[in-house]
Amino acid sequence: MPQQDRLLLVVSILEGRHFPNQSSCQLTVDAKFDGEILITDPVEFSSTPDINQELAWELDKKTFQQHKLQRSVIKCNAYVTATSGSRENIGYFMIDIRPLTTTRTIRWCRLLQTKFGKLKPELSICAYIEDDQTSKSTTTASKTSKIVSNTSTGSLRSKQFQPVLLVDKGYYQLGADIPSAEIFSLSITTFSAKNLIHLIPSDTNLNKQDEYFFFYTLFGNGVLTQKFQDLVQPDFPPERSSVRIRSTIQSLRAYFERFHSIDFRLCSGDNIVGQTQIPLHKIVKPLQQSASMEKTFDILAEVFYLRLSPPPGIEISQTNLDDEDSQPTVKIEVKLVRETSANEQNIDNPKQSRMRSNSMNNHNSSTTTIENENRSNIQPRIQQLSINNHATNDDRLPSPVFDHSNNNHHLTHHYCLSIDLKSLRNLRLSHSAYLYCRYVYPFLGTSTPILTHPPLHIPYTSSAPPNEHLLPHGLCIFNFAVNSEQLQTHFHREPLTVEVYCRDNERSERKDQLFGIVRLQLDHVLQMEKQRCSSTTNGILGWRQTWTQALPLIGTNTEKCGELLVTVVIEDFGALQLNSTVTPRSQSVPPQQLGLDHVFQRPNDDAQLQAAYELQLWKESKELEFEKHLREVEAKKLYELMEAFKEKDRERESLLQKKMKEYGELEKQTKKALADIEKREKQMNINEQELQRMQVDLKREYDSKHIEIREASKRLQEQSEHTITLEKSKNQALDDEIIRLKRSVAEWEKRYRDKEQELFSYKEKQRSAPEVKLQAEINMLMLEKNELQRKLDASLASGDRYKQQWVKALKGYQRLKQREDDLSKVALQKQMQEVEHMRLRYLAAEENEIMKNDHKQLEGIKNELNKLKDVSSMPTVLGHGLQTMSTLSDETEQYEQVDQQLGVLIEHRDTLLQTGTYTHSDALIQELERRIQ
CATH class of the missing domain: 2.60.40.150 (C2 domain)
Incomplete structure (x- = not known):
């Protein structure tokens, strides 16, 4: 693949904050992307762990674009490894790769689902894309993963920008050790503080609290100020801590621009009462412009009035914190002094360098590294x-x-x-x-x-x-x-x-x-x-x-x-x-080489020694008198000051009592309002929990109903398909039965024609037979006719029963289909009801018509029989009557059969069309219409 189509997806994990201090454990971060996991090296698990490592994946642009389309994320898990080897997950955070560009932006990510929820721990990360155009990779794999540690030359958090303590030389080395490096002194002075009482919760007993002090860490060394007890008017001497740094101006400026602020805490025993941050990067503001990067300086000083805030997890009243004059504030001075330049370092006196080295070896503090003031600057x-x-x-x-x-x-x-x-x-x-x-x-x-x-x-x-x-x-x-x-x-x-x-x-x-x-x-x-x-x-x-x-x-x-x-x-x-x-002092006498013989010589002039001794005694007596007078004046002034201070103390005590009463009333009102707020908050929490529970129940009920309806619909569809299959098989059976019945009807018709032929021959024979024999034959024919009529009625009844079953099956299928679609069901039901009413009326009218015709035919037959009885004695008349009766009977039965078959075919066609399953283009409907025509 071409070089320009490859890139690096880099995740820099810099440091953390708001973590608990567990120095016996180690912290690691696992980053998972595209099924591969990269792990950082273990670091000490402190309140501000310094990880400073980079994890990178090398892939092509096409694969990266696919990941962006799939909205892939990088999941980072933080683990704590104890000395026993047990590994515990303390939280995770997600990095979305879609907004990543080549711009390097540092941001803080809070750990999710962490066991330290009250502290709200966060990790500082920098995720970006780097084009891998300068690499000479020989591999042909589409994607490889590797850990990149300290590869970014522009990253000022790499190891070469970490200060290294050189004990024998008495300073920290920052950056490369080059001849153009200079020695600087960085000092932090804590001057004063005010309004610290507002950091203490109202329900805290101040008498049971330990003494208070300020604590911060300067280049890895913990610094503690002198302890004090009064938070209303903190009284402690200004304290200064400093370190000496050897570096170039460019490295020093770059280091302080990227260096995060120093955590400055107010502590009581092992508890943190308040905290703030010292912005070290502001000290090098005059050197931040490109035009002044090569600028030299002697002193850069900045005084900060920092506002202290309570640590996470501690709630205090915000009434007094709203006022600007009541904010807890500490005054801190940060000073950066240029001690010596590179040229001055090269011409240092070897003797002074040796003395400075011996002094540093003899006095090395274990907690705070005190700066080595250069003797050439003090002067x-x-x-x-x-x-x-x-x-x-x-x-x-x-x-x-x-x-x-x-x-x-x-x-x-x-x-x-x-x-x-x-x-x-x-x-x-x-x-x-x-x-x-x-x-x-x-x-x-x-x-x-x-x-x-x-x-x-x-x-x-x-x-x-x-x-x-x-x-x-x-x-x-x-x-x-x-x-x-x-x-x-x-x-x-x-x-x-x-x-x-x-x-x-x-x-x-x-x-x-x-x-x-x-x-x-x-x-x-x-x-x-x-x-x-x-x-x-x-x-x-x-x-x-x-x-x-x-x-x-x-x-x-x-x-x-x-x-x-x-x-x-x-x-x-x-x-x-x-x-x-x-102005320089006048030229003193050049040093003389004095031996011990000259040194130990006593003055020869005793008179001068006596005069000097008396003058010294007189001077000492005058000093004692003057000191006595000063002590008297001082005692008098001190007494006056003590009386004035007592009066001010009494006034201050009365004012304090008054203010304490007012503050007590305000505190009661605040506690009452706080109790009401807590009560309302609890009620709101209860209501919110109830609402969440109802939402969960409704969602669960909705899901169950949805699943139930889907399963019922599927089950009904399967039942309908099964029913349709059964009905189709029954319909086939009915078609076979119709064919069988048609064959039976044809057979009976044939037998009927045979009988008619026999009857005709019989009539021909009976023309000369007596009347009794003719009557017997008539009775026998009547019996056979009745039998045939009964069989015909049974066949019609059987056809009606099959028709009713078919209609019932079709109605059942229609009900199943109507259950799936409510609107179609109502419309179709109405149409079926109308068609059913019309069909019933049609069937009733048709049956009534058939019955009337049957009655008329039967009446006609009876009349013909009666006429035959009357003319039975006359052979010629009888023969003619029998022939007439046979002709009428044949025509009547033929018409009845045709009308009945036509009605059955029309009824079957209409019924099939009304179900909606068949249309006029189906073969079955076309065959029925052909037979009807």
């Missing part, structure tokens, strides 16, 4: 202030550049971070040693190591711990500017590593050895309680958080060899007003 403005004398001008700070498109919703704050390494505890030493601490944290603005000096001498003691040794110059303060989100993310992602070194002063080469490592998780300080504070330079009020912890010191043999007591203080002095580009 916070940092102003370092060191109390130590070893980190002043060793390094040159980078020139920070701020992108205000990223700071619309996240303002930059001024932070002051103090890290105080206080003491070493519970050390386990095998000999005396000189120890000092060292750490580097480039996020704070410098890559120069921070050291404690001079090295602390730890003498060897045979006694077991506890012991404690204070570290000199362990405090270091950092001032920097960054937004709170970046600060929290970076502190959570990269811990501060403090290295403890052991210096051997006795050795000439003075090579330090690593004694142990302490990992300090800086995000713990952000979780502490906030306290009011003020800046020592400009008096700006801020918030202070303090965290003190004894951290384990892990030795080179991965065993605990001591503890390090650390105090971390961070102060937030509020938001800063920054320009888009900050």
